[in-house]
Amino acid sequence: MGALFFGSKFVNFLLTKTSVLMKKYYTIFVIILLMQSVYCQKNDQFVTDIAYLPEMLISSNNTQTALDFYSINIIDYRVFGESILSLKKEKGHYYIGIEHDSKTAEVYPLAIKRPRSVFIDCFNNVHILNDNFAYQVYISTKVEIVEQVKLEDFKNSIEKC
DSSP states (O other): OHHHHHOOHHHHHHHHHSOHHHHHHHHHHHHHHHHHHHHHHHHHHHHHHHHTSOOOOOOOOOOOOSSOOSSSEEEEEEEETTEEEEEEEETTEEEEEEESSSSOEEEEEOOSSSOOEEEEOTTOOEEEEOSSEEEEEEESSSEEEEEEEEHHHHHHTTTTO
């Protein structure tokens, strides 16, 4: 068997004159050598492929803040078109804010007791939820409450869409 791998008279002589155990060790040794060379060839080819990748330039800029988290408490927020709609509490009063970028913000006071979250339904309507009710609001120059619904009814009907 060794003569098939290497075609050498010496290897053939060695295999015929040694014990069966030595033949097994030699066969295992040859198999391991063949497996390692195949493994190295695959790895070399893989490394060669990576070496031909074009050079990439990676840079970073300072991050920009979208919301001011230091002076107010953000209760909840949602992405609303190109803006961020946020529910805020500052000094015991609740507000809804629309942040377009880090420099411009519109803030409207809320007349809703203890709002807990903002929900935007499938028709893009804004709802503010508290412990007992869901309020559909319309935001223009002020926040107008369009509809007030019990929270159970809201969860059973509107929240599912």
